[in-house]
Amino acid sequence: MPEAGILTGAVGLIGEPEQADDILYDGSADLIFLAREFLRQPYWPIKAAHAPGTAIPLPVQYARAFPNQPSR
Numbered sequence: 001m002p003e004a005g006i007l008t009g010a011v012g013l014i015g016e017p018e019q020a021d022d023i024l025y026d027g028s029a030d031l032i033f034l035a036r037e038f039l040r041q042p043y044w045p046i047k048a049a050h051a052p053g054t055a056i057p058l059p060v061q062y063a064r065a066f067p068n069q070p071s072r
Contacts, residue, residue, distance in 0.1 A: 007030045007031065008028075008029050008030055008031070009029055009030065009031040009032065009033050010023050010028060010029035010031070010032050010033065011032075011033040011035075012036075014032055014033075014034060014037065015037050015040075016051075017044075017047060017048035017051035018051060020032045020034070020048070021051075046058065046062075046066075
């Protein structure tokens, strides 16, 4: 837990997966809020999942939207 003694969330100007990852791993926050970034990039979680270079399968429902990605 952060120094506040309660769970803490980070919000604002977090646009890159690596930035969110750094905030969580260095203990600055327990949760990342990305509402505005989701408006800009609705598929941000997919971008974040592929950031470290690991290929995760997409749900079958997304296969038409991402034809070059493997699906389940």
